[in-house]
Each structure stands twice: as C-alpha cells, then as structure tokens.
Amino acid sequence: MSEAAQPVILARGLTRRFGDLVAVDQVDLQVPGQRVYGFLGPNGSGKSTTIRMLCGLLTPSEGDIEVLGLRIPAQADELRKHIGYMTQKFSLFEDLTVRENLQFMAALQSVPRARTRARIDTLIEQYHFSDRQKQLAGTLSGGQKQRLALAVAVIHEPQLLFLDEPTSAVDPESRRDFWEKLFELADAGTTLLVSTHYMDEAERCHRLAILDRGRLVGDGTPAQMTAALEGRSFVVTAKDPRRIQHALSGLPGVLSAAQIGASLRVLTDAADGASETSAQAVRERIESTVQGIDADATFKPAEPNLEDVFVAATHDGRSQREMAA
Ligand SMILES: Nc1ncnc2c1ncn2[C@@H]1O[C@H](COP(=O)(O)OP(=O)(O)O)[C@@H](O)[C@H]1O
Ligand SMILES: [Mg+2]
Incomplete structure (x- = not known):
C-alpha cells in the first residue's frame, strides 16, 4: 500500500x-x-x-x-x-x-x-x-x-x-x-x-x-470544481458595465454579476430539474437585457475559474440553507 x-x-x-x-x-x-x-x-x-x-x-x-x-x-x-x-x-x-x-x-x-x-x-x-x-x-x-x-x-x-x-x-x-x-x-x-x-x-x-x-x-481538485461550473460563466463587455450590472443583479437565474475592469463577470444559477431549457432561457434573458441597454455590448461564455467556484459554492450553499430553514 x-x-x-x-x-x-x-x-x-x-x-x-x-x-x-x-x-x-x-x-x-x-x-x-x-x-x-x-x-x-x-x-x-x-x-x-x-x-x-x-x-x-x-x-x-x-x-x-x-x-x-x-x-x-x-x-x-x-x-x-x-x-x-x-x-x-x-x-x-x-x-x-x-x-x-x-x-x-x-x-x-x-x-x-x-x-x-x-x-x-x-x-x-x-x-x-x-x-x-x-x-x-x-x-x-x-x-x-x-x-x-x-x-x-x-x-x-x-x-x-x-x-x-x-x-x-x-x-x-x-x-x-x-x-x-x-x-x-x-x-x-x-x-x-x-x-x-x-x-x-x-x-x-x-x-x-x-x-x-x-x-x-x-x-x-481545482479542475473538478471548475469543470462542474461549465456553462454557467459569462463575460459581458460594454461601455457602461455598471449600468448593466445593476440590471442583471436580481434578474432570475443570475447568481452574481461582478465588475472586473471594463467587463462584467456573470455567473448563472445551477441548472435544476428543468435544466437545459431553463439554462437556455436564463442566457436569453441576460442577453436581451444586456442588448436592451447597450446594443454594442457583447455577451460571451467564459471558462469557469476558482473565483466562480467560490461564488457559486457560497451562494448555492446559502440558498440551500434558506430552503432548509
Ligand atoms: N479564541 C477565539 N475566541 C472567540 N472567537 C474566535 C476565537 N478564534 C476565532 N474566533 C472567531 O471565529 C471565527 C473564525 O475565525 P478564524 O478561524 O480565525 O477564521 P480565518 O482563519 O478563516 O480568518 C471568526 O468569527 C473569529 O472571530
Ligand atoms: Mg486565519
């Protein structure tokens, strides 16, 4: 052994x-x-x-x-x-x-x-x-x-x-x-x-x-934890990221929207039972919200990182605890 x-x-x-x-x-x-x-x-x-x-x-x-x-x-x-x-x-x-x-x-x-x-x-x-x-x-x-x-x-x-x-x-x-x-x-x-x-x-x-x-x-492992978030991380680039941040915070399906320099890092909810379609709906909702504020803004999938893992772990944990309470 x-x-x-x-x-x-x-x-x-x-x-x-x-x-x-x-x-x-x-x-x-x-x-x-x-x-x-x-x-x-x-x-x-x-x-x-x-x-x-x-x-x-x-x-x-x-x-x-x-x-x-x-x-x-x-x-x-x-x-x-x-x-x-x-x-x-x-x-x-x-x-x-x-x-x-x-x-x-x-x-x-x-x-x-x-x-x-x-x-x-x-x-x-x-x-x-x-x-x-x-x-x-x-x-x-x-x-x-x-x-x-x-x-x-x-x-x-x-x-x-x-x-x-x-x-x-x-x-x-x-x-x-x-x-x-x-x-x-x-x-x-x-x-x-x-x-x-x-x-x-x-x-x-x-x-x-x-x-x-x-x-x-x-x-x-860091790789396991980031892989588990595949499909939930996005980056928005826009002239006025703060305005978009306000619009996205509180949007159903959006776990967090954090400003990183001139862009926003967006993390969506864990896809639950209704998975694929609801994840798709969330992406479309984010995209139309972003476009509605700034037609030139871009919205792209991002490689999940440990920061995302941390945010997801603490937010998901919190909602589970609230449900249990
Ligand atoms: N000896 C102690 N007496 C009272 N509270 C403590 C003591 N040691 C740690 N805490 C509290 O326990 C919590 C966890 O602290 P700690 O383990 O030092 O966290 P970290 O190392 O992650 O910063 C904190 O709220 C801290 O104030
Ligand atoms: Mg310490």
Whole structure:
C-alpha cells in the first residue's frame, strides 16, 4: 500500500463554538498524503480555527479527528513530533541570527545532537542562507523571514506541515518562490495543508476545501470544481458595465454579476430539474437585457475559474440553507 492511498487527516463533524459563535460547523475532511491541500476562504471563515484543532492546539466542541493515525486531541503530544506549523506571523527570534534560530528550533524539536549540524547546513543551503547565516533574523526582508520560518518549521523533517496563510505578509515574487518550496516538499513526500484567501494560490493546490462562515461548502481538485461550473460563466463587455450590472443583479437565474475592469463577470444559477431549457432561457434573458441597454455590448461564455467556484459554492450553499430553514 502506498502512503498516498491512506488519508493523512480525517475529520468528521468537526465543530468549534466560541460562546454563541459557531466558528467551525460540522466540517468533514479527508486529506490525502504527499500533496498540497488548500483551505480557501475569506477572513473569519474558520480556517485558522480548523487548523488549530487539527494540530491539537485547540479542543473541538464536537467531532472526531485522526491525524497520521493518531486520535486528536488525545494523542496531540505524540503528533507534535511529526508535524510542522507555520503562521503568517512567522514567530522567529528577531535578535537571534539565522543559524541560531535554526539551532534553537532543532533543540526544541529534539533533533538528535549528532544530526543537528548536518541538518542545519542542509537547510541553510536549500533555503539560500549561505551568505546570511550570521545575520539577525530581525534584519531580514519579509520574503527572507518567510523562507527562514519555513526552514525552521521543517527542521525535524515533519511528515505533515500546516501553513496558516503563510504568504499574507510578503510580496508577489516571494509568494511565487515560496510556493516552489512547498512543491519541493510535497515531491519529497511531505503532506502540506495550506490556508489562503488568494485564488491564484488555491488554484495551485492538488486538492482544495472551500470554507464559508465555518462551513465546508466545496471540495475537490481545482479542475473538478471548475469543470462542474461549465456553462454557467459569462463575460459581458460594454461601455457602461455598471449600468448593466445593476440590471442583471436580481434578474432570475443570475447568481452574481461582478465588475472586473471594463467587463462584467456573470455567473448563472445551477441548472435544476428543468435544466437545459431553463439554462437556455436564463442566457436569453441576460442577453436581451444586456442588448436592451447597450446594443454594442457583447455577451460571451467564459471558462469557469476558482473565483466562480467560490461564488457559486457560497451562494448555492446559502440558498440551500434558506430552503432548509
Ligand atoms: N479564541 C477565539 N475566541 C472567540 N472567537 C474566535 C476565537 N478564534 C476565532 N474566533 C472567531 O471565529 C471565527 C473564525 O475565525 P478564524 O478561524 O480565525 O477564521 P480565518 O482563519 O478563516 O480568518 C471568526 O468569527 C473569529 O472571530
Ligand atoms: Mg486565519
């Protein structure tokens, strides 16, 4: 059996309340091994709370968690030896040098003394710190701090790495380099769980869970999730997109109409029982509304993207909840 076949994280009915607030609401997860698994969701959707429960840092109000075959939180102490955890705050010691940060963490993670030196040398090389070993961490750039924080998080060669919005505080170029490092780690056999609110980062993950207000509203590969929206995304180009946006918002069958530069991105409802004909009717209704405002406007099908997936997942979820209520 390959390790990848066995889920590395299994959670069922995971729930966390803070007083009256339900921060994480009945979330089921299955994270396969040796892949980059993404958590996509806006601020406050429950990403950090979920990650903290999966690491054993926070006790769930309800639900079952198994990580690397261990029951969490009961076996959290054992788990800690096999996981790494990095947040956007990086938690480095600013008045220690690059090498001293690595040494300190090696000791904290009980890396055997005999192995520490070689391990740190390797990391300094792999993470491009050869010229900066003696530099104080506090004087590094944002991107360098992020790279060091990752090196520190993997000092004990964890099987599983949790990264909670690790790129929020750095520039786009550093974000790209950082993702290269994440894929190197996955290729070397590490499982990564990465939260983000950036669509372009979510797009790069092997699999993805979408969270909205504490609920899991979608999961799958980015390709599966966008393919499921085939036929529902459109682009309208017009002189005055805002006027058309107003006319389309609230039109039956229109889930959302969002301005992107000089055009509008339109997402239609899920085709239900009466499917084909009603989807066709919706398209015709949109087209005639657009043409009625601006005869020169164009209305064309678009390739669905993850932004659409997110909008559809949250809107469809909302209408289901309203129906259930
Ligand atoms: N320790 C806490 N006490 C009270 N409320 C909290 C606590 N931690 C998180 N929350 C609330 O739970 C919700 C989810 O937060 P969080 O998991 O941090 O979301 P995200 O990481 O997706 O931004 C938010 O409404 C947040 O204010
Ligand atoms: Mg968070």
